[in-house]
Amino acid sequence: MTRLQLDLTVPLDRYTLAVRWETQATFLGIFGPSGAGKTTILEAIAGLRRGASGMIRVADRLCLDSAAGVSLPPEERGIGYVPQEGLLFPHRDLLGNVLAGQRRAEDSGRRLDPEKVLRVLELGGLEHRTVETLSGGERQRVALARALCSGPRILLLDEPLAGLDLPLRRRILPFLLRVREEFALPTILVSHDPTEVRILSDEILVLAEGRSVACGPPERIFSDPRVFPMARDEGFENALRGQVTDEQDGMTRVALSSECHVHLRGEGLAPDRTVLVGVRAEDLILAIAPPHGLSAQNVLPGVIREVAEPPGTAGVDSGVPVMVELAGSGQVVLASITPRSRRELGLRPGLEVHVVFKAQACRVLAAL
Amino acid sequence: MSPGPLLPLLLSLKVAAGATAIILPPGVALGWLLARRAVRGRSVLETLTALPLILPSTAIGYLLLRLLSRDGLLGERTLGFDPGLLLTWKAAAAASAIMALPLVARTARLAFERVDPRLEALARTLGLGPWSAFFGVTLPLARPGLLAAAILGFGRALGEFGATVIVAGNIPGRTQTLALAIFSDMQIGHDREAMVLVGITTALAFAAIWCVEALLRPGRRSSR
Numbered sequence: 001m002t003r004l005q006l007d008l009t010v011p012l013d014r015y016t017l018a019v020r021w022e023t024q025a026t027f028l029g030i031f032g033p034s035g036a037g038k039t040t041i042l043e044a045i046a047g048l049r050r051g052a053s054g055m056i057r058v059a060d061r062l063c064l065d066s067a068a069g070v071s072l073p074p075e076e077r078g079i080g081y082v083p084q085e086g087l088l089f090p091h092r093d094l095l096g097n098v099l100a101g102q103r104r105a106e107d108s109g110r111r112l113d114p115e116k117v118l119r120v121l122e123l124g125g126l127e128h129r130t131v132e133t134l135s136g137g138e139r140q141r142v143a144l145a146r147a148l149c150s151g152p153r154i155l156l157l158d159e160p161l162a163g164l165d166l167p168l169r170r171r172i173l174p175f176l177l178r179v180r181e182e183f184a185l186p187t188i189l190v191s192h193d194p195t196e197v198r199i200l201s202d203e204i205l206v207l208a209e210g211r212s213v214a215c216g217p218p219e220r221i222f223s224d225p226r227v228f229p230m231a232r233d234e235g236f237e238n239a240l241r242g243q244v245t246d247e248q249d250g251m252t253r254v255a256l257s258s259e260c261h262v263h264l265r266g267e268g269l270a271p272d273r274t275v276l277v278g279v280r281a282e283d284l285i286l287a288i289a290p291p292h293g294l295s296a297q298n299v300l301p302g303v304i305r306e307v308a309e310p311p312g313t314a315g316v317d318s319g320v321p322v323m324v325e326l327a328g329s330g331q332v333v334l335a336s337i338t339p340r341s342r343r344e345l346g347l348r349p350g351l352e353v354h355v356v357f358k359a360q361a362c363r364v365l366a367a368l
Numbered sequence: 369m370s371p372g373p374l375l376p377l378l379l380s381l382k383v384a385a386g387a388t389a390i391i392l393p394p395g396v397a398l399g400w401l402l403a404r405r406a407v408r409g410r411s412v413l414e415t416l417t418a419l420p421l422i423l424p425s426t427a428i429g430y431l432l433l434r435l436l437s438r439d440g441l442l443g444e445r446t447l448g449f450d451p452g453l454l455l456t457w458k459a460a461a462a463a464s465a466i467m468a469l470p471l472v473a474r475t476a477r478l479a480f481e482r483v484d485p486r487l488e489a490l491a492r493t494l495g496l497g498p499w500s501a502f503f504g505v506t507l508p509l510a511r512p513g514l515l516a517a518a519i520l521g522f523g524r525a526l527g528e529f530g531a532t533v534i535v536a537g538n539i540p541g542r543t544q545t546l547a548l549a550i551f552s553d554m555q556i557g558h559d560r561e562a563m564v565l566v567g568i569t570t571a572l573a574f575a576a577i578w579c580v581e582a583l584l585r586p587g588r589r590s591s592r
Contacts, residue, residue, distance in 0.1 A: 046493050047492070047493070048489050048492075048493070073492065073497075073498075074489065074492035074493045075492045075493070075494075075495050075496055075497050075501075077493070078495075079493050080493070080494075081490065081493040083486070083490065085486075087484070087486055087487055087490045089487060089491075089505060089509075090509065091505075091508045091509055100491065100494050100496075100504075101494030101495050101496070103495060103496075104494065104495025105495075107495075146494070147494075150493075150494040150495055151495070
């Protein structure tokens with residue numbers, strides 16, 4: 001089933017946004033630097049953008065078709081919109097906010113149990129708190145709960161983690177993953193943070209200056225030579241999923257598979273917890289022979305799957321992405337390698353390599 | 369003989385309440401329009417709304433008198449019946465209402481401008497129609513400011529003199545409000561009585577402005 005069909009034109013101050021996207025994936029991500037037009041796309045889908053023309057179809061509902069003169073008002077589009085600022089209603093308490101769209105939820109037959117939503121988002125017990133007494137992270141979750149409880153066909157998340165500091169992001173990210181698993185609601189997530197989009201999406205559209213640059217699944221999209229530099233500038237991190245096994249000498253050990261482990265600085269995490277470990281592409285070293293006598297704690301065997309061609313102006317850019325599939329877990333990482341190293345080592349798809357990185361280069365992105 | 373302060377006071381309250389009731393709906397609508405809609409002829413509308421601030425109140429009173437007189441657009445000859453407003457408290461209320469319009473509309477506009485329009489837009493995405501979103505979100509959030517608009521309108525109506533005296537006269541017990549009673553007492557040299565009336569109006573005005581300031585204080589809950 002086609003989840004989303006977009007053929008959208010929106011005139012903006014600096015450029016005209018023009019995007020076509022048709023996809024069957026459930027969890028969609030839009031990645032791009034700020035000012036690329038990401039929020040505009042969400043607002044157009046929600047029906048809050050005057051001047052948007054073209055076609056928008058969400059699931060089987062035609063929301064906009066300028067040629068046929070169709071433009072549904074926002075209340076008939078079945079959207080659950082979570083704007084970046086949350087925009088909670090200041091005159092209602094937490095529960096009043098969460099139930100604001102209850103009427104549609106009941107009429108549409110897509111009602112989620114508000115109690116369950118509050119429990120999943122760990123907002124139980126705060127029902128009668130006023131908006132001004134809520135913390136930043138709580139407000140984000142209330143905005144999310146309000147959208148979930150309005151019976152939407154699709155959830156629109158605008159930078160759900162932007163503006164939150166690292167500890168808070170770590171706390172909210174698991175909620176987003178949990179919502180994804182518990183409610184399986186089609187979602188479009190917009191973010192300038194490539195790591196976040198990667199973790200939360202099945203298919204990603206990359207946007208720059210109002211144009212689509214590339215589109216594809218998260219494992220492949222960031223190794224695209226047009227996308228990689230953008231992602232790296234926005235702080236791209238590889239996200240490795242694993243279970244905490246133990247903690248020794250102040251180091252946490254995370255198992256990606258039975259024979260493949262990552263070591264990082266102690267985080268005081270309980271064994272068996274699933275975590276996402278982040279490590280930047282620039283912090284990965286590739287070795288074509290098994291390295292010895294290194295202080296680096298992480299040496300993971302793998303196979304190169306993809307090596308991007310260096311950009312036309314050779315030597316100007318600092319690194320090209322090399323995609324390595326790790327042995328055992330099958331997870332892929334991107335390493336940023338200079339064109340010269342790529343040439344000297346003869347890096348090519350199919351080559352067996354070791355991925356080397358320091359324990360200090362890793363951090364826990366989220367404990368689930 | 370002056371009728372004492374009670375009757376003019378009650379009459380003033382009645383006239384001001386009537387004026388507020390008359391002008392609040394159009395004043396609030398006008399405030400909303402100016403705050404939220406890019407209407408054509410907006411600056412003309414803004415200017416017209418502000419006009420009673422500058423015009424002599426006698427000019428407004430005279431226009432109203434012409435309007436309501438036998439041959440006027442709202443007079444007996446055009447309507448086919450006598451609306452019977454002239455020289456009654458109702459005419460005083462109508463005159464005061466017009467004089468209160470600028471304050472009411474401007475304060476209402478301010479009240480709506482203080483509500484983030486994106487909140488109403490967000491309510492629409494939750495399935496609320498335009499009216500539900502307005503009554504469920506914008507109106508409650510603008511309420512303190514709208515209340516201030518009503519109080520200011522009421523206060524302005526209490527002080528109305530020029531237009532009232534033209535359309536309603538100065539009939540003790542019927543149309544003689546506080547403002548008119550002060551004038552009468554002063555003319556016949558009842559200085560003590562006039563001072564009492566001045567004291568009462570000052571107290572009322574003080575209370576009204578006190579409430580308005582409290583309602584419009586920036587620290588109050590608003591959405592921006």
